[in-house]
Amino acid sequence: MDLNTVVEVRDARRRDTWRPGDAWLGGGTYLFSEPQPHIRRLIDLSRMGWQPLQVTAAGDLEIAATCTIAQLSRFARSADWTAAPLFEQCCRAFLASWKIWNTATVGGNLCNGLPAGPMISLTAALDGVCRLQAPSGVVRRVPVKDFVVGAGVKDLRPGELLRSIALPARALATRTAFRQASLYGLGRSAALVIGTHDPVDGELAITVTASTVRPVQLRFAVPPNAAAVKEAVEYAVRPDEYFDDIHGLPAWRRHMTFRFAEEIRRELTEGAGR
Known part of the structure; x- marks a missing residue:
């Protein structure tokens, strides 16, 4: 246009x-x-020359805001992180043509702040941190889960630029579980829930996106039972925070959120010792 x-x-x-x-x-x-x-x-940011992806000495992954979906997908396919499959799952959640994959950027998806943004889902679930740069050069860092505060609403100040997103090495080493629902076979995500299980301390994290107007993350220091997960979701998401548009009614999105959270709990905790 x-x-x-x-x-x-x-x-x-x-x-x-x-x-x-x-x-x-x-x-x-x-x-x-x-x-x-x-x-x-x-x-125009296209000539900034930022390296799309780089792994730091500490093992963290730095994703430039201008990194395309195609670049992220190719990079993750050759990575040996335990969480590597999650990258492709979230890239595929775009359900977009190869033209979009080769043009759309990770940073653009975050800065749109749309509930169905799969790069929001990916980076929030893997404890991503946004590096934001003001026109004056001042830099501040905001966790992805706090960066998107509503449907299309971000924690961005006038003139501020999303420079990159950092994913910590510890998050890349987690076991993951992915669930996505849409009203149509090739439709926009109406619920996208991701679970991560930390092999170091056994912590389970469940990140709810697409069904809610903002990312919602639940953390359990010890393996929870079904009642604990249900109670946590009920407490964390207000009724008015379930998104309402042509891609799904709030009541259905809420139902799928509870269902997926329980499926992920079983997958990552009951199978943790296997």
Whole structure:
């Protein structure tokens, strides 16, 4: 779609004062998908030269905001992390064409803040931390689970840029379980729940996305029973936090959330010693 209100496209390497009507341009797959009447200038990140993915000396994975879904998928296929299969599962949750995979970015998916964003699901479940950079150069770090605070609402200040997402080595070593539901075979996620089991201390974490307006993470220091998981989900998600749109009613999303949380509990705790 042509954005006929845009009067200028600037290279992000050229520092300039941030002003109302500016927007960061990554892959642009969402930006150009619908009218953006408030945007006057695009700040293009495509020539920044950020390395898409790199593993630090500590074993953490650093994902540049401009890393595409295709790059992430290829990288994870050759990785030996226990959690590696989760990357492909979440990439496939896009249910998008190869054109989108080669253009859409991890950072763009997070910054859209949509409940069904599978990169939000992936990075929140693996304890990802967003590195945010202000126009002044000041950097702050926010956990992904706290970065998205509502449907399309993010913890982003004016002019602030999502530079990268860091996934800790310990999270990459966890056993994972993945559940996804949609009203249609090739439809948008209406519920996407991920479980991780830490081999070091046995902690179970269940991360709820897509069915809720924000990521919700539950942690259990000791293996919980079914009643404990049900109670935790009931307490953590308010009734008005279940998302409501054409892709699923809140009551159904809630039902699938409880169902998936229990399935994941059984998979990761009852099979933990196998």
